[in-house]
Amino acid sequence: MTQSSRDLSRRRLLLGGAALGAGTLLTACTSNEAEPNDAQIKTGGSEAAGGNAAPGTEVVIGFSAPAADHGWLGAIITNANAKAQAQAYPDVELKAVESGSDAATQRAALATLLGQKPNVIVLLPHDGKELNAFGLEAMAAGIPVVNLDRAFPSARAYRTQILGDNYGMGVAAADYVIAQMKAKGVAAPIIGEIAGMDELELTQTRSKGFTDTLAAAGFEVANRRAARFTVDSGQQEASQLLQALPRMDALWNHDDDQGVGVLAALSQAGRKEMIMVGGAGSKKAIESIQADDSPLKATVTYSPSMASSAISLARLIGQGRGLGDLVELQVPKEIVLASETVTKDNASAYLKLGF
Amino acid sequence: MTATAVKSDVRRRWAGENSENTTRNLVLLGVLAALIAIGAITRPQLYSDSTWVWNNVLSILQLASVIGVVTVGMTFVIIGGGIDLSVGAIVALAGVWATTVATQSFGAGGMIFTAVAVGLGVGLVNGLLIAYGKLVPFIATLAMLVAARGLAAQISGKQTQISESAVINGIASTKILGIPLLVYILAVVAAAGWVLLNRTTFGRRTVAVGGNAEAARLAGIDIKRHTMLLYGLSGLCCGLAAIMLTSQATSAQAAMANLYELDAIAAAIIGGTLLSGGRGTIVGSLLGVIIFATITNLFAINGLSTEAQNMVKGGIIIAAVLVQQFRFDAVTRLLGRIRN
Numbered sequence: 272m273t274q275s276s277r278d279l280s281r282r283r284l285l286l287g288g289a290a291l292g293a294g295t296l297l298t299a300c301t302s303n304e305a306e307p308n309d310a311q312i313k314t315g316g317s318e319a320a321g322g323n324a325a326p327g328t329e330v331v332i333g334f335s336a337p338a339a340d341h342g343w344l345g346a347i348i349t350n351a352n353a354k355a356q357a358q359a360y361p362d363v364e365l366k367a368v369e370s371g372s373d374a375a376t377q378r379a380a381l382a383t384l385l386g387q388k389p390n391v392i393v394l395l396p397h398d399g400k401e402l403n404a405f406g407l408e409a410m411a412a413g414i415p416v417v418n419l420d421r422a423f424p425s426a427r428a429y430r431t432q433i434l435g436d437n438y439g440m441g442v443a444a445a446d447y448v449i450a451q452m453k454a455k456g457v458a459a460p461i462i463g464e465i466a467g468m469d470e471l472e473l474t475q476t477r478s479k480g481f482t483d484t485l486a487a488a489g490f491e492v493a494n495r496r497a498a499r500f501t502v503d504s505g506q507q508e509a510s511q512l513l514q515a516l517p518r519m520d521a522l523w524n525h526d527d528d529q530g531v532g533v534l535a536a537l538s539q540a541g542r543k544e545m546i547m548v549g550g551a552g553s554k555k556a557i558e559s560i561q562a563d564d565s566p567l568k569a570t571v572t573y574s575p576s577m578a579s580s581a582i583s584l585a586r587l588i589g590q591g592r593g594l595g596d597l598v599e600l601q602v603p604k605e606i607v608l609a610s611e612t613v614t615k616d617n618a619s620a621y622l623k624l625g626f
Numbered sequence: 627m628t629a630t631a632v633k634s635d636v637r638r639r640w641a642g643e644n645s646e647n648t649t650r651n652l653v654l655l656g657v658l659a660a661l662i663a664i665g666a667i668t669r670p671q672l673y674s675d676s677t678w679v680w681n682n683v684l685s686i687l688q689l690a691s692v693i694g695v696v697t698v699g700m701t702f703v704i705i706g707g708g709i710d711l712s713v714g715a716i717v718a719l720a721g722v723w724a725t726t727v728a729t730q731s732f733g734a735g736g737m738i739f740t741a742v743a744v745g746l747g748v749g750l751v752n753g754l755l756i757a758y759g760k761l762v763p764f765i766a767t768l769a770m771l772v773a774a775r776g777l778a779a780q781i782s783g784k785q786t787q788i789s790e791s792a793v794i795n796g797i798a799s800t801k802i803l804g805i806p807l808l809v810y811i812l813a814v815v816a817a818a819g820w821v822l823l824n825r826t827t828f829g830r831r832t833v834a835v836g837g838n839a840e841a842a843r844l845a846g847i848d849i850k851r852h853t854m855l856l857y858g859l860s861g862l863c864c865g866l867a868a869i870m871l872t873s874q875a876t877s878a879q880a881a882m883a884n885l886y887e888l889d890a891i892a893a894a895i896i897g898g899t900l901l902s903g904g905r906g907t908i909v910g911s912l913l914g915v916i917i918f919a920t921i922t923n924l925f926a927i928n929g930l931s932t933e934a935q936n937m938v939k940g941g942i943i944i945a946a947v948l949v950q951q952f953r954f955d956a957v958t959r960l961l962g963r964i965r966n
Binding site: 493 | 672675678681682685688689786788795798799871874875876877878879881882883884922923926927928929931932933
């Protein structure tokens with residue numbers, strides 16, 4: 272090793288290492304073997320009722336989502352692939368592009384997609400603000416854009432947005448906690464919160480929904496730790512939260528994937544005095560709620576099935592049709608999916624939607 | 627200089643280095659004591675309960691256990707003049723590989739063997755590329771970081787793999803004499819690392835290779851072979867850490883052990899390991915890891931944000947490196963100048 276290269280390597284160590292390390296969270300895209308699940312079959316069926324399933328003109332849909340290796344985003348990508356491969360619609364052709372791990376890579380991939388001139392583009396942007404310009408460009412070129420999950424700031428950048436309700440997740444979680452505490456007669460409950468990646472706006476929105484709703488009931492969060500949507504970070508942050516709060520009445524964990532680690536920390540510390548509420552709605556969490564075998568009593572959904580719905584909407588836009596059951600002749604501009612609360616009572620209905 | 631003079635000179639330098647290491651470790655212990663004192667002052671209610679305090683100490687040690695094992699391997703690599711940026715990725719890959727449905731069908735023994743073998747194997751590949759392929763360690767392990775995470779994502783299909791093995795999951799919840807098994811594992815690995823570094827030829831060679839590779843080569847040390855073994859050792863530690871982490875989280879996924887490379891390097895650096903090689907101690911690295919875990923704990927019990935915690939961690943790394951650069955004599959000189 273030469274001296275200069277050694278100096279170079281050291282100078283860049285922390286900076287480059289940090290950047291690349293952070294990058295790895297989203298690095299490495301792999302193609303998933305897709306299989307249709309009950310969720311899609313269900314969506315197909317409900318559309319038939321509204322009359323939208325009848326074949327129309329051929330639609331080519333371009334699809335782009337960032338590469339991911341955590342549960343929810345992975346499920347989104349598989350879900351859309353599954354949609355195409357299941358060929359629920361004989362009149363749809365899906366062109367998916369690999370979109371890498373950052374906004375710049377996705378922009379490059381989208382440029383290629385634009386060149387292929389699809390009828391509609393379904394886009395889960397790496398970041399809504401960073402890819403707003405692409406939305407404007409595609410719309411200006413006459414290709415309608417369906418934004419999936421991460422809103423564009425400019426209304427001209429999309430034909431339709433289909434979003435989850437992050438604020439609503441917090442509200443739903445808080446509503447459940449409040450109801451349970453009132454039922455148990457706990458006047459001043461000690462409430463803990465394990466958030467997801469704190470640098471993401473969606474995490475802040477979720478937390479705000481949670482604290483706002485709690486405040487309205489006169490409750491507050493006693494301690495909050497931010498994990499990183501990964502199982503090991505969930506375990507670590509939860510272990511420290513448990514130290515900070517020797518007694519806890521309720522705990523909201525934003526993400527069921529990291530919740531595996533949170534539940535592990537609870538069982539390792541031998542703590543089960545609290546009720547726990549999850550987030551997103553993974554299959555494992557819903558199963559656990561149904562079996563009622565842990566402090567996890569409920570989860571508030573942020574469903575990955577929205578990718579399937581986005582493809583359905585894109586198809587209707589491409590064919591110039593509206594939603595079957597609505598009077599309007601066109602697809603609405605924005606659809607926000609409500610966050611639903613899954614408990615032991617309704618778990619069986621949600622199991623097929625879990626990721 | 628005569629042979630005896632050289633010998634005594636070397637001895638004097640060793641003695642000087644040793645006392646410097648002791649001073650540094652004492653300073654680290656002081657920092658640790660200060661952090662605990664801050665905790666006791668800010669949360670007197672918690673600290674007044676002796677059961678809680680004991681549990682908190684164990685919780686900090688448990689938090690430090692996985693990254694501690696990784697740091698022991700990292701310390702060897704850095705003392706040997708290298709750097710291993712792929713440790714976090716190796717932990718993830720080993721964890722994911724050990725928790726596939728196929729591996730889990732072989733039981734806990736199969737899972738442990740797989741994790742250790744994957745860790746060692748990937749480490750040796752790093753070593754081969756660096757020692758015999760003449761790649762710069764920074765580049766080789768950076769490439770491995772990306773590739774191993776990629777492979778882990780490929781194997782897991784980007785999904786969280788739940789460990790169904792009661793034995794593996796039990797590691798993290800087992801306590802012996804009231805102390806978690808994970809803490810014993812860290813203690814054993816650290817003790818083994820200390821013996822290996824300070825009481826064996828392998829350890830002396832590591833210091834020699836890192837201090838002056840050319841001199842070590844002239845002294846008859848097979849530098850290439852030794853370098854390869856160092857990265858193998860680091861990989862081996864990662865394999866062990868993967869089992870510990872999988873046990874803690876009762877699952878594995880490709881994104882786990884995120885940024886462990888930076889945590890391990892930072893812990894080694896504040897522990898007094900010289901980034902250019904040739905100097906460092908296992909005790910110092912261990913103290914570094916425990917200090918970081920204590921900071922995390924301190925921020926958690928006070929309900930402070932993660933971003934503030936990260937800034938403090940960054941500040942501590944900078945302070946440690948500054949202290950290393952200035953050394954004690956520089957401070958003395960400065961004090962002398964002020965007095966004049």
